Amino acid sequence: MLLEKYSKQERGNSTINLVSDFVIVGGGVAGVCAAITAARQGIKTVLIQDRPVLGGNASSEVRLWILGATSHMGNNNRWAREGGVIDEILVENMYRNKEGNAVIFDTVLLEKVLNETNITLLLNTSVYDVEKSNDSSIKSVTAFNSQNSTTYVVNAPLFCDASGDGIVAFKAGASFRMGAEKKEEFGELFAPEKSYGELLGHSMYFYSKREDHPVTYRPPAFALKDITEIPRYKAIG
Structure with a gap:
């Protein structure tokens, strides 16, 4: 049991300062592959993901399949295939997860990352601020983990924004x-x-x-009663 008396002062979160060679914000497939590739080159890497699982859109939370070179826009590249880390992940998943269970794919990605001793993984950790050392360089990012009420300040000479929403690039002032x-x-x-x-x-x-x-089917109260209320609705025929 934790017991602390009332305080007139504001309490601060526990703060952990990390120093690394390379920081990747975003643990989707792109961020995971970048982290593994860097770690295998001996680069100390921090991978920050704001969700409890890795994989982004390909995780069990969204369950979109990985397309890559095969695409899906009518170009019929069904036999196209990337090599490298993404191929390694997909082959491992095919061996371990023939049924295509999205939750098992989460564990395949997590294992791949945890097997790399040069990767420090921060799950459930959302980056919300950036500090720059000069006009064109990022000094650190600040993130918060609501699961352990901890703020992380991560310093590095190199940063990769694989967040999807581009939070780091936007906060750093990059053109977009x-x-x-x-x-x-x-x-x-x-x-x-x-x-x-x-x-x-x-x-x-x-x-x-x-x-x-x-x-x-009983729709929720907030469901639209008329599809034409959707701004981008287009009638066909």
């Missing part, structure tokens, strides 16, 4: 663009005809099973 450019700008075959500022759409994950009786 949002949306999609038209194909003429960079000669991209699968880019849209017109540029636009919209981001990724929604994903709908569902499962089905056979029942021997009718099943009634």
Whole structure:
């Protein structure tokens, strides 16, 4: 039992200062592969992930499959395949997880990271601030872990923003663009005809099973009653 008397002063969180060679913010597939690659080169790496599992969109929390070179936009690259760390992960998952269980894939990724002694992994830890040493260099990032009420200040000469939302790059003042450019700008075959500022759409994950009786769906109160209320709705036909 912990017992502490009332204090007139504000209490601060426990703070841990870490010093590393390389800091990667974001534990999705890109961040995991970057961390493993760096660690195997002898680089002391801190991998910071704001979720309890690694994998990002490919984790059990979202369950999107890893596409990579195979793509899915009509180019029929079904036999294309990347090598390196991502291939190592996918081969291991195929051996250990033939059924494609998303939770088991979480453990495959976690094991790969924990097996690297040069990686310090911080799960459930969200980066929210950046300190710069000069106009073009980041000195440290500050993150908070709500599971242990600990603030981490991580210093390094090199940082990689694999967060998906670009929080580190944005806070550091890096230039950025949002949306999609038209194909003429960079000669991209699968880019849209017109540029636009919209981001990724929604994903709908569902499962089905056979029942021997009718099943009634009762939508929540906040569900839209009319699909045309969705701003990007387009009638087909």
